[in-house]
Amino acid sequence: MTVPTPDRIVDIAIGYMGAKQLFAASRVGLFKALADGPRSAAELAATTGISEKFARILADAMNAKGLLNREEGRYSLAEDAAEYLGGNGATDLAPFLGFLNEISYGHWLQFDNTVDTTTPGDLQMDEGRWAVFMAGVMRYNSLHAEQLSRGFDFSGYRSLLDLGGLSPEFAVGALKANPELTARFVFDPSATQGITDALAANGFTDRATIEPAATDTAAPGGDHDLVMVNHVIHRFDAEQNKVILANARAAAKEGATLLLLDFFLDDDARQRPIDALHAGEYFVIDGTVVYLESEVRDWLTATGWKAREVLSLPGSPRVLVAEAV
Numbered sequence: 001m002t003v004p005t006p007d008r009i010v011d012i013a014i015g016y017m018g019a020k021q022l023f024a025a026s027r028v029g030l031f032k033a034l035a036d037g038p039r040s041a042a043e044l045a046a047t048t049g050i051s052e053k054f055a056r057i058l059a060d061a062m063n064a065k066g067l068l069n070r071e072e073g074r075y076s077l078a079e080d081a082a083e084y085l086g087g088n089g090a091t092d093l094a095p096f097l098g099f100l101n102e103i104s105y106g107h108w109l110q111f112d113n114t115v116d117t118t119t120p121g122d123l124q125m126d127e128g129r130w131a132v133f134m135a136g137v138m139r140y141n142s143l144h145a146e147q148l149s150r151g152f153d154f155s156g157y158r159s160l161l162d163l164g165g166l167s168p169e170f171a172v173g174a175l176k177a178n179p180e181l182t183a184r185f186v187f188d189p190s191a192t193q194g195i196t197d198a199l200a201a202n203g204f205t206d207r208a209t210i211e212p213a214a215t216d217t218a219a220p221g222g223d224h225d226l227v228m229v230n231h232v233i234h235r236f237d238a239e240q241n242k243v244i245l246a247n248a249r250a251a252a253k254e255g256a257t258l259l260l261l262d263f264f265l266d267d268d269a270r271q272r273p274i275d276a277l278h279a280g281e282y283f284v285i286d287g288t289v290v291y292l293e294s295e296v297r298d299w300l301t302a303t304g305w306k307a308r309e310v311l312s313l314p315g316s317p318r319v320l321v322a323e324a325v
Helices: 007-013 015-028 043-048 052-064 079-086 094-109 111-117 127-151 169-177 189-202 240-250 273-286 293-302
Strands: 068-071 074-077 160-161 181-186 206-209 226-230 253-262 305-312 318-324
Touching: 007 015, 015 052, 015 094, 043 052, 043 305, 052 074, 052 111, 074 079, 079 169, 094 273, 111 273, 127 169, 127 253, 160 169, 160 240, 169 181, 169 189, 169 226, 189 206, 226 240, 240 253, 240 293, 253 293, 293 318
Parallel strands: 160 181, 160 226, 181 206, 226 253
Antiparallel strands: 068 074, 253 318, 305 318
């Protein structure tokens, strides 16, 4: 007979301690200080400008979490920390951690009231906080786009419609993966400059078009063989989402593939944690919804799509892959 232990409960309960120390370690440059090789706590203190006492506290905490290795009093980056926190990888998550620390963490202090009243918290945004917010959200989107490019085979497609997403990075990743692909962006008008800049930076201006339109009413039409709807459905209600998916289907030829990327609540014996946690995050931030996967599948069926598979992207949302029927 297995005797229950309190480890899991305590680990969850003190999780915010690890999160805050991760945020602090990133903010003071602890990970980037280790990008060129191992350092002692004293060397980390000299490089980051914090006290040796706190360099040791932060380094030990990150070692306990597996992000740093420790040998003979010297710390070094674990592989994931080197790739995503050391500053030399393709996607540096420091802006995302900054958003979590400066915006999200404080917002969660309003979570009890949100639970009791079903009312989102008050963001109390100003220009500076919006800059931190957008930098973090867009960097998190870049991570999702990177993971999608690794998890989905874009070869064989020729015409991509990216409908209503928040970031151009998903389509840019597809264009990088498939030199025969062209992309059509139908995004909110506020995103036009960001898309233009991203295309120019990657040399894809001649392989893409941009058509500004409100996401919930955009009816682009067309005959695309690949459609992306990324980070869209949590921002709209059920009826709006059915319109969006119907308009996406009207722009796809028969047999086309839909990539519907978002967080979903599932009906498995054990819920995927990252999706459930984001259900709380999205609601306390601005009242948006992480939907049941079963509900989203019903919308797909009703709008001319047949769900084919689900991709679970590491550290990222899931992707419902569907086929136009």
